[in-house]
Amino acid sequence: MEAPRSAFVTKRPSIRILACVKCGVKITVENIGRISDVDGLTVNGAHCKPCAREVVQELKEGRFYENYRGKVIYCKDDKFFPEWFCLFYFRTVEHCRAFIDAKLKELEGLQETLEYWEEKK
DSSP, rough: OOOOOOTTOOOOOOOOOBBBBTTOOOOOOTTTTOOOTTTOBBOOOOOOOOHHHHHHHHHHHEEEEEEEEEEEEETTTTTTEESSTTOOOOOOOOHHHHHHOOOOOHHHHHHHHHHHHHHHH
């Protein structure tokens, strides 16, 4: 019968050095870049900060659908997002446009209220 292993007996973990998948630079805590897709999911692969900015820009260009009333609509897997790193989506671009219209109308109302209270002062 074999003796039970102690919880304190550990083997030294193998040390892995991360390198940027795009440029090959060694990745440290200070220069690691986190890349999130339009829906907030993390993109696989380790990137340094300069390369991460480039990859995010490439993702934004690839997910771009249209510019509507000054707001960018992104599309991924036939899902329409009113902004980058958005936790909700719309199934049609018409619903996404209606959401943007409603938000802009809400902001206009807030601006009018702010102007009203500024005049009262």
